[in-house]
Amino acid sequence: MTVTTGGPLIVLDGVNKWFGPLHVLKDVNLSIERGEVVVVIGPSGSGKSTLCRAINRLEPINSGTIVFDGRPLPAEGRALAQLRSEVGMVFQSFNLFAHKTILENVTIGPVKVRKEKPAVVRERAMQLLDRVGIASQAEKYPAQLSGGQQQRAAIARALAMQPKAMLFDEPTSALDPEMVGEVLDVMTSLAREGMTMVVVTHEMGFARHAANRVIFMADGQLVEDAPPTEFFENPRSDRAKDFLSKILTH
Amino acid sequence: MAEFLRVLTDNWSLYSQGFTNTVKLFLVAAVGSLVLGTLLGAMRVSPVPALRAFGATYVNVLRNTPLTLVFAFLVFAVPKLDVNIDYLPAAFLALTLYTSAFVCEVVRSGINTVATGQAEAARALGMTFLQVLGSIVLPQALRSMVPPMMSVFIAMLKNTTIAAGFSVLEAGAIPAYMSERGEPQFAVLLWITIGFLILILPLVVLQRFLERKLAVAR
Numbered sequence: 001m002t003v004t005t006g007g008p009l010i011v012l013d014g015v016n017k018w019f020g021p022l023h024v025l026k027d028v029n030l031s032i033e034r035g036e037v038v039v040v041i042g043p044s045g046s047g048k049s050t051l052c053r054a055i056n057r058l059e060p061i062n063s064g065t066i067v068f069d070g071r072p073l074p075a076e077g078r079a080l081a082q083l084r085s086e087v088g089m090v091f092q093s094f095n096l097f098a099h100k101t102i103l104e105n106v107t108i109g110p111v112k113v114r115k116e117k118p119a120v121v122r123e124r125a126m127q128l129l130d131r132v133g134i135a136s137q138a139e140k141y142p143a144q145l146s147g148g149q150q151q152r153a154a155i156a157r158a159l160a161m162q163p164k165a166m167l168f169d170e171p172t173s174a175l176d177p178e179m180v181g182e183v184l185d186v187m188t189s190l191a192r193e194g195m196t197m198v199v200v201t202h203e204m205g206f207a208r209h210a211a212n213r214v215i216f217m218a219d220g221q222l223v224e225d226a227p228p229t230e231f232f233e234n235p236r237s238d239r240a241k242d243f244l245s246k247i248l249t250h
Numbered sequence: 251m252a253e254f255l256r257v258l259t260d261n262w263s264l265y266s267q268g269f270t271n272t273v274k275l276f277l278v279a280a281v282g283s284l285v286l287g288t289l290l291g292a293m294r295v296s297p298v299p300a301l302r303a304f305g306a307t308y309v310n311v312l313r314n315t316p317l318t319l320v321f322a323f324l325v326f327a328v329p330k331l332d333v334n335i336d337y338l339p340a341a342f343l344a345l346t347l348y349t350s351a352f353v354c355e356v357v358r359s360g361i362n363t364v365a366t367g368q369a370e371a372a373r374a375l376g377m378t379f380l381q382v383l384g385s386i387v388l389p390q391a392l393r394s395m396v397p398p399m400m401s402v403f404i405a406m407l408k409n410t411t412i413a414a415g416f417s418v419l420e421a422g423a424i425p426a427y428m429s430e431r432g433e434p435q436f437a438v439l440l441w442i443t444i445g446f447l448i449l450i451l452p453l454v455v456l457q458r459f460l461e462r463k464l465a466v467a468r
Contacts, residue, residue, distance in 0.1 A: 058370055076297050078378065085376025095371035099390050109375040112385060154371075161375060 006070060009034045009165055009196050010055060015064035017050060017220075024050050025061065026220040032165075035194040039207040039228070042217035043243055048200045051217065052169045055198065056087045069164060085113050088158030092170040094150040096142035096157070102129065103138040106157045114161070121160070128156040132186050148179030155186055165196040172203055204247065208232060216240045257428075257437040264427055269445050271420040275341055275410040276449070280403055282346035287353025292383055294358050305354065312351035317412050320344045325416045341413040341420075345406060352402045359398070360391035393464040400457040404450055421445055 010032040017025035024047045032038055040048045053059040055066060057073050057080055066073045068087065074080045096105050106125040110116040129135040132152035134145070142150055151171055158166060168187065172180045184206050191197055191210045201207065207214050207228055214231040216224040218239045224231060235241045258265060293305035312320070324340040335343070364387050372382040411422025421442055428438040 056374060058374060081373075081376045081378050083376075084374055087374075089371070089374035091367060091371060093367050095365075095367035097368060097371070097386055108385065109377075112381055113376040157371075157375070 006034075008032055009036075009069055010198070011065075011067040012051075012054075013065045013067070015051075015054065015061050015066060017047075017054065017059065017061045024220050025054065028064070028220075028222055030215070030222060030225075032196065032198065034164075034196055036212045037191045037195075037197045037199065037210055038213045038215060039211040040198065040200045040215045040217060041202065041204070041207060041243075042223075046217040047220040048217045049169050052167050052198055052200045055165075055167055056084045056089060058089070081113070085109070085161055086164045088155075088161060088163035088166040090151070090154050090158055090166065090168045090171045092173050094142070094147070094154045094174070096150055096154055098142055101139050101141055102134065102145065102153045105142070105153060106160045109157065109161045125156070125160055128159050129153070132156050133182070146179060147175045148182045151175065151179075151183045152186055155183075155190075159190075165198070166190065168197065168199040168201065170200050170202070172201065202247070204232070216243070218243070253434070254437050254440070257433055258441050261428065261431070261433065264424060265441065265445070268419055268421045268424045269449075271338075271413075271418060272407075272410050272422075272445075273449065275345060275413060275418070275420060276403075276407050278342045279345035279349055279406060279410070282342065283349035283353045283406070286346060286350040288357050290350060290354035291357030291361065292380075294354065295361055295383070297379055309351045309354050312348055313355070315348070317344065317348050317409055318415065320348050321412060321416045337413075337417040341410075341416060341418045345409060345413075348409070349402065349406045352405075353399065356395055356398045356402055357388075357391070360395035361387055363394045364390045393461070396457055396460045396464065400453055404453055407449060407453070408446065 008031045010030070012028050012030040015025050015028040016023070026047075028047075028051060030051075040051060042048050050059050054061050055068070057066075057076075068083060071083070074083060096102070097108065100108060103122070103125055106128060107118065107121045110121040110124070111118050126135060126138065129138055132155055134149050134152055134156075137145055137149060137153070142153070145153065155166075155171075171187070172183050175183065180203065184203060187197070187199070187206065188210045199206070199211070209228075211228045214224070214226060214228045215222055216231065216235075216237070216239070223237050224235060224240050226236075231240070232244065235244055290305045290308055293301040294309075296302060296305075321341070321344045324335060324344050325337065328335055328340075361383075368386055368390065369382050372386040377385070410420055413420050414422035414426070424442055425435065425438055429435065
C-alpha cells in the first residue's frame with residue numbers, strides 16, 4: 001500500500017508461453033504502474049489466467065522477461081519465495097488451507113514466511129478479518145464458511161503479507177450470484193485505497209467502476225488496452241466488439 | 251491341550267528371545283523406513299529434477315528386488331568390500347532400505363490426494379518447498395496415508411522372519427530349533443502364529459485410532 005517512487009511496478013516484455021503445442025501467451029508486453037488497477041477480460045482460453053499466474057511465476061514462461069518492482073523474476077528457490085511473499089494472490093477456488101482455521105490461514109504467512117511475532121500478526125489478522133466482515137468466523141474451518149466468506153478470508157490472507165500488489169484470478173467465478181457482491185465490495189475498497197491490482201474477471205461492472213485500465217485478451221494476445229469507458233463504449237477491434245456484444249446483450 | 255501349552259512353557263526362553271528380536275527388528279525398521287521413506291517421498295515431489303530421479307530410481311530398484319536378495323547383499327556381498335557389518339545391524343538395514351521404498355510410495359500417493367491448489371496457495375504466500383510440504387501438504391495427506399501405511403508395516407512385521415535365514419534369532423528361527431528338540435511342529439507353528447497375531451493387534455488398533463483422530467481434525 002506504500003507508494004514508493006520509481007518506474008512501473010510490473011513490466012512484462014515479450015512474454016511467450018506454450019502448453020505443449022498450444023501457444024497461450026504470444027509476445028505479451030504490459031506495464032503496470034504503482035497503484036494502478038488493471039482488469040483483464042477476454043473469452044475463456046484467451047490466456048488471461050495464465051498471464052495473471054505468470055506474474056508470480058506460478059506459471060513459468062518460456063521466453064521474454066517479467067520484472068517486478070525493478071527486479072526480474074528469479075528462478076525457483078528462496079529469491080522467488082521472497083518475491084511471491086510481496087505479491088498477494090487470490091484464486092478462483094479460494095484455496096484456503098483446509099486443515100487450518102480462518103485465523104490460522106491469515107496468520108500462517110507472516111509467521112512462517114516473514115517470521116513475525118505471532119501475537120502481533122494475530123492482531124493484524126483480526127483487523128483484516130474485521131475489515132472483510134468475517135471476524136466472527138475466525139475460529140471456524142474453511143469448509144464451514146460460505147463461498148463468499150471463504151473468498152473474503154482468502155483476500156485477508158493475501159493482505160496479511162502486506163503485499164505490493166494483488167493478483168486476482170477470476171475471484172468471483174466460483175461463487176453463487178448472491179455472494180459476488182460482497183467480494184467485489186472488498187476489492188473495490190482495496191482499489192480505492194491505491195492497491196496495485198491485476199484482476200482477471202468476467203465482472204464487467206467491476207471493470208467499469210473500479211479499473212484504471214481494461215485489457216482485452218484473445219488467443220494469447222493483448223488485443224486492446226484502454227480506460228474502461230473508452231473500451232466499453234468504443235472498442236476498436238472486432239474481437240472486442242464481438243465479445244462485448246455477446247456478454248452485454250443479456 | 252496340556253501338551254500344546256507345554257510346548258510353549260518348556261521352550262519359553264526360546265520363544266521370548268525370538269519374539270523380542272522380532273519386535274526389535276520391527277521397531278527399528280519401522281522408525282528407519284518412516285524417516286527414510288518420507289525423505290524419499292519428499293524427493294519424488296521436489297522441484298529439483300536430480301532428487302526426483304534419485305527417488306524414482308531408489309523405489310524402482312528396492313521395490314523390485316526380493317527382500318532375501320537385499321539381505322544377501324548386506325550379509326554376504328558387503329563384507330567383501332571390507333565393511334564389517336554384524337548380522338543384526340545388517341537385518342535392521344535390509345528391512346529399512348527395502349520397506350522405505352514402499353513407505354515412499356504411500357507418502358507420495360498421500361501427497362497426491364491433496365488438491366494442487368493447497369500447495370499453490372502456500373507457494374503464492376512465499377513458503378519454501380519444505381514449508382509447503384511440512385505445514386500444508388503432509389498434514390492433509392496423513393489421513394489418506396494411514397491405511398496403506400499400516401498395510402506396509404504389517405507386511406514388514408512378517409518380513410522380519412527372513413532374517414532367520416541370515417543368522418538372526420527371531421520368531422522365524424524358532425521352528426528350526428524346535429525340530430532339533432523334537433517338539434511337535436503343529437504346536438510350534440501355532441504358537442508362532444498366535445505370537446504374530448498378538449503383535450499385529452496393536453497395529454490394527456493404532457490404525458483405527460489414527461483414522462478417527464485425523465477424521466475429526468477439521
